[in-house]
Amino acid sequence: MAWTAPATWIVGQVVTAAELNELSGNLNYVKARLGGNQWLWLPVTTNYLILGGIGWHTPWGVINDDSGGSDTWIRYPVGYSEYRVSGDYQDSFMCGVMPPNFGALTQAIVVYLPPNTAINQTHLVSVEYAAPGEAYNTHTDNHTFTLSTTSLQFGAMDISSYVGSLAANDVLGVKVIGIGGSIYRLGILGTFLAWS
C-alpha cells in the first residue's frame, strides 16, 4: 500500500470509513518500513593470522594481500573482508553498541564464508557485553560450534542463546577462533543482530 498525504481535519467534520482507512493504510505503510531500523550489522574489524606471519590485519589492508607461502586461501571478492579462522591462534573480532530502540532479540548470527568443504570443523565463539559504566565482561558466554562447510557457501552460527540478556545501549564484543586443526578455516564476515 502506498503512502497517502494525511488530510487536515476540520471542526465538525464527520469522519468517513474511507478516511479512517487512509489512516490505517498509512500506519501499515510506516510499520512495514521499520524493519530497516531493527537490525545491526557488525563487520569484522580485526583478525589475527598466523600463516605467513602477516600478523594483524584490518579491513583496509587485507583484500590485496595474503598470508603467502604455501597458503591456499582463496581471495574473496572485493567487498568481502577476507578474514579467516584457521587452527589455533587465528581469531576474528567484531564489536558494536545496541541502539536505543533495541527490543526483544529475534536473531543473532555470525556469518561466514568457508574456503573449503569440510566436515566437523570446530570453532569457538566467545561473547562479552556490558553497558557503559560496567566492566566490559559483565556478561560473558561461549560456545563451540561443530560445522560442516561447503566451499564458498555462506553459513551462519546462531549465537542468540549466548547473548540472551543483551539490552539497549549494551556494547557487545564477539570473537571467533578455530580450534583443533589446520583445516578449520572460515572467512568471518560479521555478526548480524535483529530484534522486534
Next chain:
Amino acid sequence: MTAEWTTPITWTVGQKPDADDFNEQIRNNLEYLYERVGAAQLWVPVANFFQSSWGYLQSRSTFPGAPLSGADAYAEMSGICPVSYAALATAQILVIPTATQAAADWDVSVEYAAPGEAYNAHSGSDTVTTYNVTADQIYAVDIKAILASIVAGDLMGVKLTQKTAGHNVHVLGLRLTW
C-alpha cells in the same frame, strides 16, 4: 519498549468508531511506531590509529579496537550522517580504559562538512575536559557539544588523542543517536 501493535482494521461505511477504537487503532499504534522510529543510531567502528607509526587494530578480550598506549597516540573514525538524521541526541566515542585514572587526559576533535564543501568546513575540539575512568569499565566520551552543527548528509571525521603517558585507552568506535 512498551507499546503493542494492533493490525489496523478495515472500516466500513456506517461504522462508528468509539474511544477504544481510536486508542487501539491510532494512539497505541502511533506510540508503537514512535518508539521504534525515534531512536535511530549510527555506529562506526574505529578505523585506524597512530602511535609512532600507523598500527593495526587489536582486540581487548573480545572487543576489537585501537589500543592507545602512549602520549599523542590517536584513533580516528569517519562516517556520514544519515538522511533520516534529525536532532542529535547523543554523540559518543565508546572506549575501554586500560588504566584507572581520576582525570584521564584525552583530547577529542572533529571535522565535518557536506559533499562539495572543504572537509574542515566545520570543526570543533575539546582539549580541556578530563575523564574519571576505571580500568576495563566501558566509558562513553561525550562529544555532542563539538558536533552541534552537524546535519544530515555531512561527512565527519572524529579523533581521540591520548595526551598523557599512562592514560591508556582502547577505542572501540563512534556512536550517534538522534
